[in-house]
Amino acid sequence: MLYGNVIVGQSGGPTAAINASLAGVIRGTIENWSIGTVYGALNGIEGILEERFCNLSEIFADKSKLDLLENTPSSALGSCRMKLPPVPEQGHNDETYDKLFAIFKKYNIRYFLYIGGNDSMDTVAKLSAYAKTTDYKIRVVGIPKTIDNDVAGTDHTPGYGSAAKYIAVSMQEILRDCSVYTVKAVTIVEIMGRDAGWLTAAAALxxxxxxxxxxxxxxxxxxxxxxxFYSDIDEAFKKHSNVVIAVSEGLRTADGRYVGESAQSGVSDVFGHKYLSGTGKALEAAVKERFGCKVRSVELNILQRCASHIASRTDIAEAVEVGKAAMLEATKGATGKMMTLVRTSSDPYVCVPGSEDIDKIANFVRAVPDEFINEEGNNVTDACLKYILPLIEGETAQKYEHGLPVHMVIEKS
Amino acid sequence: MLYGNVIVGQSGGPTAAINASLAGVIRGTIENWSIGTVYGALNGIEGILEERFCNLSEIFADKSKLDLLENTPSSALGSCRMKLPPVPEQGHNDETYDKLFAIFKKYNIRYFLYIGGNDSMDTVAKLSAYAKTTDYKIRVVGIPKTIDNDVAGTDHTPGYGSAAKYIAVSMQEILRDCSVYTVKAVTIVEIMGRDAGWLTAAAALxxxxxxxxxxxxxxxxxxxxxxxFYSDIDEAFKKHSNVVIAVSEGLRTADGRYVGESAQSGVSDVFGHKYLSGTGKALEAAVKERFGCKVRSVELNILQRCASHIASRTDIAEAVEVGKAAMLEATKGATGKMMTLVRTSSDPYVCVPGSEDIDKIANFVRAVPDEFINEEGNNVTDACLKYILPLIEGETAQKYEHGLPVHMVIEKS
Structure with a gap:
């Protein structure tokens, strides 16, 4: 048994499930006799370097607050985008690592848990590699979260299910909205995902x-x-007057340029303002010019990652489980690992936490595989939707007061 | 008692509550012995002229379907934007009115109920004025719906509460999302409302x-x-690094031009595409140029009016009540009226259906009054928020299947 304190941090873009994993980590320390105090790193690794901590053991002494935390979107501990420098070779020094480990020693931190996406797993990989070169015993485990679902080594990532549910529900409501008029119209819905189409695929659920x-x-x-694209729209108009299209923000033409890029390259108005237009706006303009019909673009934007009120119960439950498992695995000796989700059965859907060596995972991007995309390249297959569907199952017990969600806020100042 | 059939239609932009009013009308015909068949006009007045009806009495013979309809966004009967020609003077003829009344006679329609916004109330006003010039007995009643809350003569409009709730909940989630980083950033949230700021005001709830x-x-x-605007942002940055601003799409500068207009006037890219940018995008560009910090704009877009999954229980309940009251009042003899909501008490909130002469209401726009806006003109007062708050109270019993909402669809072909 390695006795000592825990520090847990959140990093990268927020999601609706990242606080659920934080709650899971805290749940994993309850009646866990290896653990003293659980510290929260404010603004991730950036905050650790400035010794900006909060005492999570105290804040969550009342365990009912964990339920609230699980239904609070965004990163309750704050986030950062800081990347650690390369791990110095054995025998060499690096100021950042020296400082980090001095702080770990000062607070007797023996467990470092980091919740984040691909970049954050890079931090986990570097810290655990560096730890091996020192004689200070510390266990380093990564807990994946990203709405993008593009982390390798796991069936899916916590955070994806809730974002996918928001997208699918919103798309269904938009489809209802778009069906009311008899005039020809095209609605283009732009969905997050620069390199992987997992989120956009959910629009077809x-x-x-x-x-x-x-x-x-x-x-x-x-x-x-x-x-x-134009001939696809022609085909759709033969069937009905209201055409609805889901596009990923990361669409690129054959020359490798983003579709939204043309709209971002030096367009300016009479005041000299430059306008940023995304993929949706660029396609809106193109379709308007080509078809002359009513066109609208809708950008789902950051609500995709923070709309806790329509989070997936499956996703939140798994995020908690993965956080808890990370703490328990670390207590048992795991280090240099990222927690994963392993789908052991598809029908019925069964998923359990697992773990993988962090080196095998960090810095890979997992794209939507070929068998999930139709031959024409303009839709997803049923196999794809059957993969996603169980991840959006169930609704959470979001608490409301006077019509507004009740969130758990950790003061960061 | 006036015995005969009912036709009910929906018109104007869809909302999350317009189907609840339709359900209310149908509920108002149950055990109502004046009423024969309830027809639904597909695509409003436009569909009546083409005799495109559905038989709502048959479709909703199973009353449990009304519960589903109440939680279905958008206009289940379809909508239209058709405006009736001016009412011909006594002794003169007009083809459109002749045709409409011939169809009413053919189907023995004695009750015409129309659910819609300001433009739709114009239709109600004209039809009831025309009816007076004929010897055909028909009662014409309007049921207001609009997320804009800008209809005169009523405390608020059905549809507003649900849109306000979506906006307030989304804003709260966006505020959580925006608070995670330590770098200076401005987030601008663009909210619907070209002439009235009711929806934007809800962002402060x-x-x-x-x-x-x-x-x-x-x-x-x-x-x-x-x-x-710039000096306001300067002030906010003195307090914290993450500034969040809610703006109405209808903002105009002193010269009367829309803030988003500059971005819409002839900006085009290398392909000659013209880009439409709204108020949010225009302000995003302006703030980026002025402050050089991270800026993002979020347009809440059509989800404001169709996000049934986060509808207000108060709003849906009132929409049903107003629809039902319209049917019952018409049966008792009302015509040339628009139904209203009368707030008889603020604490506790009590609201009952009422009615007003349609002539007093049609074609007026009700703006946010002075006492609801602060002196600086950059926020709303607590009095304003206390007016809105009861309208977003409560959550609906949205039914889900496999993680997606269950909607009631009326086939329109």
């Missing part, structure tokens, strides 16, 4: 359940071709 | 309940001044 769906779904895994 | 709120709220009722 209503197809499996209620029979309604966007006409097309374009992922960044396929080259975007304007001519094919 | 979290202030009353959880203490967090956007730094500023700019409504179209006040002239927008860029210099004041």
């Amino acid at each position: 209503p197809r499996l359940i209620c029979g309604c769906a966007p006409d097309y779904v374009y992922l960044p895994e396929r080259v975007f071709d304007f001519d094919k | 979290p202030r009353l309940i959880c203490g967090c709120a956007p730094d500023y709220v700019y409504l179209p009722e006040r002239v927008f001044d860029f210099d004041k």
Whole structure:
């Protein structure tokens, strides 16, 4: 048994489930006799270097607050985008690592748990590699979270299910909204995901359940071709007057340029203001010019990652479980690992926490595989939707007061 | 007693509550012995002229379907934007009115109920005025719906509460999301409302309940001044690094031009595409240029009016009650009326259906009054928030299947 204190941090973009993993870590320290105090690093590794901690053992002495934390979006501890320098070779020194480990010693930190996406797993990989070169005993474990679902080595990432649910529910509501008029119209919904189309794929989920769906779904895994896009819309108009399309923000044309890029390159108005337009806006303009019909673009934007009120119960439950498992595995001796989710059965859906060596995982991006994209490259397959569907199952017990969600706030000043 | 059939239609932009009013109308015909068949006009007055009806009495013979309808966003009967021609003077003819009344006679329609916003109340006013010039007995009643809350003669409009709740909840979640980083950043949230700031005002609701709120709220009722805007942001940065601002899409500068207009006037990229940028995008560019910090704009877009999954229970309940009351009042003899909501008590909140002469209401726009806007013109008062708060109270019993909402769909073909 390694006795000592824990520090847990959050890093990268916030999600609706990252606090659930934090709650899971804290739950994993309850009646865990190896653990003294659980510190929260404010603003991730950046905050550790400034010794900005909070005492989570005290804050969550009342365990009912953990339920609230699990239904609070965004990173309750704050986040950062800091990347650690390369691990110095044995016998060499690096100021940042020296400082970090001095602080670990000062607070008797024996467990470092870091919740984040691909960049954060890089931090976990470096810290655990560095730890091996020192004689200070510390266990370093990463807990994945990202709405992008692009982390390797895991069936899916905590945070993805809730974002996918928000996207699928919003798409279903947008489809209802778009069906009311008889005039020809195209609605383009832009969804997050620069390199992987997992989130955009979720827009097609209503197809499996209620029979309604966007006409097309374009992922960044396929080259975007304007001519094919126009002929797709022509085809859709033969069937109905209201065409709805889901596009990933990361769509690129054959020359490798982002579709939204043209709109970002030096366009300025009479005041000299430069306007940033995303993929949706660029396609809106293109379709308007080509078809002359009513066109609208909708950018789902940051609500995709913070809309806790429509979080997936499955996702939140798994995020808690993975956080808890990380703490328990670390107590048993795990280090240099990232926690994973292992789907042991598809029907019925069964998923359990696992772990993988961090070196095998960090800095890889997992794209949507070929068998999940249709031949024409303008939609996803049913196999893809069946993979996603169990991840959005169930609704959380979000608490409301006077019509507004009740969140758990940790003061960061 | 006037015996006969009912036709009910929906018109204008969809909302999360317009189907609840439709359900209310149908509920008002149950055990109502004046009523034969309830027809639904597909695509409003446009569909009546083409005799495109559905038989709502048959579709909702199973009353449990009404519960589903009440939690279905958008206009289940479809909508239209058609405006009736001016009412012909006594003794003169008009083809459209002749045709409409011939169809009413053919189907023995004695009750015409129309659910819609300001434009739809114009239709109600004209039809009831025309009816007076004929000897065909028909009762014409309007049921207001609009997320904009800008209809005169009523405390508020069905549909507003749900949109306000979506905006307030989303704003609270965005505030959580924006608080995670330590770098200076401005987030601008663009909210619907071209002429009235009711929706944008709702963004400040979290202030009353959880203490967090956007730094500023700019409504179209006040002239927008860029210099004041910049100095407001300067002030906010003195307090914290993450500034969040809610703006109405309808903001105008002193010269009467929309803030988003500059971005819409002839900006085009290398392909000659013209880009439409809204108020949020225009302000994003302006703030980026002025402050050089991270800036993001979020347009809440059509989800404001169709996000049934986070509808207000109060709003949905009132929408049903108003629809039901419209049917019952019409049966008792009312015609040429618009149903209203009358707040008979503020604490506790009590609201009952009422009605007003349609002539007093149609074609007026109700703006946010002066006492609801602060002196600086950059926020709303607590009095304003106390007016809105009861309207977002409570959550609906949205049914889910496999993680997605269950909606009631009326086939329109």
